[in-house]
Amino acid sequence: MLTPADYTARLLAAVEPLAPVRVPVGQVADWLGRVLAEDVRAEVAVPAFDNSAMDGYAVRADDLTNPPATLPVVGDIPAGDTRAHRLGVGEALRIMTGAALPAGADAVVQVEFTDGGAQQVRIDRAVGAGTAVRRAGSDLRPGDPVVPAGVRADARHTAAIVSCGVREVTVHPVPRVAVISTGDELRAPGEVLEPGQIVDSNGPMLAALVRQAGFEVARVQRIGDTAQDVRAALADLAGVDAIITSGGVSAGAFEPLKAAFGAGSEVTFSSVAMQPGKPQGFGVVDGRPLFALPGNPASSFVSFVLFAAPVLRRMAGRDSAIRTTMARAAETWRTSPGRMQVARVTVDRRHPGDLEVRPAGGASSHLTGGLAGADALALVPAETDQVAVGDRLGIIDLEGEFC
Ligand SMILES: Nc1nc2c(c(=O)[nH]1)N[C@H]1C(S)=C(S)[C@@H](COP(=O)(O)OP(=O)(O)OC[C@H]3O[C@@H](n4cnc5c(N)ncnc54)[C@H](O)[C@@H]3O)O[C@H]1N2
């Protein structure tokens, strides 16, 4: 049996980040959340023009050296005013925050330091040149680095990227994933079930995992138990960057993935020393990674988090690593010997820095109720047959993107 770490390394070695694409900067939804493949550098000065930091009056500082002073107000400059204003000696222009500083002015007096007059204004104090003026280029100058390649664009980067004058942003696409459930026993959620039939819960669950981890769902499909069903589902992969199947990878008489991909084909079936999630298939089919995950719901779930998500992150240009937080077992439980247990646990966060975990239901891989009540996956090393109270375990939070 392979260790989970060796298996992950094998999968990661099989993929590259998706080829970068150029996206118009205005199509924010098409680059936000994606990893920049090239540095973003400012192409214009931000702000583009000297402007007022306050609502008040544009003045010449030299006209106020002997306060108080009363100056005629020769006009108004609201933000967005595109007219070219000029301020003469001994004059004031009423100006709003963000409006361009008129030629001839070198300072702004905020309205609170005046009588607020519209025809003429009495100004009670002197101001230095540059007061309440935001200079062109004081935020970014042409050529300044804005966000380097390798960073995943998020909210904090957005204002700078859309303001700095670039027309396009170059990003790695987010992988689009086809989710395929195999099994003649499966029916769509909401359908009436005959005896022996079950709801296809892996399809919706894996699609939800794909989205939660930050990727796109290309399609969700349910197919039967034959090799032909598998081949038909994979015949047209336009718009698909990766494939996740569930079921059909163990030792039964009807194992469609194994039937479709026999020995020597592009998909290899392996046993990984973990519970749940022992039987796994992986290969590159038509240039796209295919993850053949085990059918039991908890097995599919942990296989996605441990194996598929890191590979998809790598395809998206992201860090593939899974970061774990340490927690302390608050209960004793047994685990399968010789396999790393990926335990569904609840997390007691009452003492930050000293998290406590307890099993969320049993360890069997068909249990969806316990999964629904879990907050995290705890990784119990293969050498541990019994978790003792106080044992320290790495946990993966189930509320985020699993990384
Ligand atoms: N003789 C052996 N039997 C099994 C072994 C083994 O080593 N030898 N391994 C067991 C382990 S571990 C796992 S995990 C499962 C993996 O089974 P498959 O991937 O072949 O999946 P299926 O047989 O199709 O289904 C297993 C189980 O999961 C249910 N299932 C499948 N698909 C879905 C779905 N889309 N939604 C909800 N539930 C699904 C299915 O009904 C079965 O109950 O094999 C063990 N057996």
Ligand code: MOO
């Ligand atoms: O590996 Mo299976 O996923 O233990 O139940």
